[in-house]
Amino acid sequence: MKEVVSGLSKKIRRVPDFPKKGIIFWDMTTLFKDSQGLKNTVDAFVEYYKDKNIDCIASIESRGFIIGSVLAYLLGKGFILIRKKGKLPYDTIEESYVKEYGADTIEMHKDGIEKGDKVLIIDDLLATGDTASAACRLVERLGGEIVGCAFIVELIELAGRKKLRDYSVFSLIQCKEDE
Secondary structure, three states: HHHHHHOOOOHHHEEEEOOOOOOOOEEEEHHHOHHHHHHHHHHHHHHOOOOOOOEEEEEEEEEHHHHHHHHHHHHOHHHEEEEOOOOOOEEEEEEEEEEOOOEEEEEEEEOOOOOOEEEEEEEEEEEOOHHHHHHHHHHHHHOOEEEEEEEEEHHHHHHHHHHHHOOOOOEEEEEOOOO
């Protein structure tokens, strides 16, 4: 798998000072538009998770939806959306948190998972871990069990893995923010 994902980092555009000065935004759209890059990314996740005991995959808005929905389809699992506050149409639970550039709130439907469901959480990037940690809390509040948290990129110097220390964390690319 290492050779499959080795070139993925080069396919991701870095945008300095977005969404605010001092932040380097990892723009996954360039990876997603590259057919081989997208395929290699999804294939790597399928290979890693194909034999794991998972009932459903929960993804965080919005880039996580791209990988999460395809992975759920290929693994034959249900797909759960975790969205920003006010974007889901039915009864929700919410979790607020602070990330590196401001406060935010995410939600999921109250009936999104059943008690005891084994849930994989997937997103595009692990930075400080605040968003993923909030997603884990949502799942657990509904009685779900976190199988793991998966990411395309993990920015190691921001130590997000420490906030997720109670969970299995898998990332395809581990690097520094400015690499």
